Amino acid sequence: MATINASISISSNIMNYPTSINKSMTMKKLTSCHGIDETTGLRTKKFGEVTTAAVIVEHDELTDDKAHMVYVRNTTSAKDGFFYIAYNASAAGPTTTEVIGKLYGGDWMLFPYNGNVNITAASDGRAERVLEYMVFADGIVATKG
Amino acid sequence: MATTTATVSISSRDLQPGNTLSINASSTLMKSGLTTGLELMEMGNHSIATGTEFNLSSALGEVNGSHYVYICNTTSNDEYYLEWGLHDTMIGNLNSGQWMFIPWNNAVTTDSEIEIEAKNGTCTFEYAIFKTAWTLPTAAS
Numbered sequence: 270m271a272t273i274n275a276s277i278s279i280s281s282n283i284m285n286y287p288t289s290i291n292k293s294m295t296m297k298k299l300t301s302c303h304g305i306d307e308t309t310g311l312r313t314k315k316f317g318e319v320t321t322a323a324v325i326v327e328h329d330e331l332t333d334d335k336a337h338m339v340y341v342r343n344t345t346s347a348k349d350g351f352f353y354i355a356y357n358a359s360a361a362g363p364t365t366t367e368v369i370g371k372l373y374g375g376d377w378m379l380f381p382y383n384g385n386v387n388i389t390a391a392s393d394g395r396a397e398r399v400l401e402y403m404v405f406a407d408g409i410v411a412t413k414g
Numbered sequence: 415m416a417t418t419t420a421t422v423s424i425s426s427r428d429l430q431p432g433n434t435l436s437i438n439a440s441s442t443l444m445k446s447g448l449t450t451g452l453e454l455m456e457m458g459n460h461s462i463a464t465g466t467e468f469n470l471s472s473a474l475g476e477v478n479g480s481h482y483v484y485i486c487n488t489t490s491n492d493e494y495y496l497e498w499g500l501h502d503t504m505i506g507n508l509n510s511g512q513w514m515f516i517p518w519n520n521a522v523t524t525d526s527e528i529e530i531e532a533k534n535g536t537c538t539f540e541y542a543i544f545k546t547a548w549t550l551p552t553a554a555s
Contacts, residue, residue, distance in 0.1 A: 283544070299507055308429055336507045354517070367503060369505070370519045380516050381498065382506040
């Protein structure tokens with residue numbers, strides 16, 4: 270059994286008093302004390318003028334209705350460029366309800382994913398930028414992985 | 415200008431044999447890709463019974479904006495988990511003791527609120543939402 274640890278630290282002075290959130294976790298399988306022990310690996314994908322949208326996590330590679338964790342980061346340093354990250358069969362744009370959010374330059378996200386529908390990325394198409402992503406899998410479909 | 419910074423560290427010595435995993439990333443959260451920091455936030459702590467849906471945030475903010483959401487399932491029972499999603503589309507299962515952090519663009523007003531549902535037992539969770547702009551309701555909903 271593998272052990273995968275993840276910690277988050279958020280600091281903010283939006284309010285008059287400083288806000289500090291610090292939390293650590295060990296990634297676990299759904300309703301289990303056992304740790305997640307599979308991954309599809311750390312991947313990078315370059316988006317530019319040719320490719321502006323892609324499926325970055327294919328749901329049929331993963332077991333349905335589980336507690337996978339997905340990490341995604343926009344590695345671009347410029348803040349004005351972004352990706353739409355969506356839970357959808359194909360890449361989705363701004364007015365689609367399946368869009369989770371916009372990942373600006375340097376931003377990251379880590380979220381639980383049930384493996385039932387694809388995770389997609391669509392760049393704003395303005396410049397070449399690279400997306401980094403990794404799935405911590407609570408079950409991989411052997412014939413697809 | 416307010417400054418909000420979010421940092422993540424992911425590590426494992428045995429997930430990939432012979433290759434220690436170490437991911438570290440940090441980002442200063444800005445308004446919609448500009449150079450101005452976020453200026454609004456809300457934090458909370460809730461407990462919801464199994465099968466109960468909870469709207470973490472109504473869609474009253476800037477549409478297609480730049481917002482960020484942190485949620486931690488603080489329940490200690492391994493059997494209890496939170497299902498989360500946008501509107502009626504459930505996206506993932508947050509185990510006890512686990513946290514998540516996402517950008518949220520509030521893609522479509524009234525159809526992109528963040529929903530949470532407790533499974534297998536009563537779950538407690540804490541959350542924080544960092545926002546670009548927000549509109550408070552003018553009457554009880």
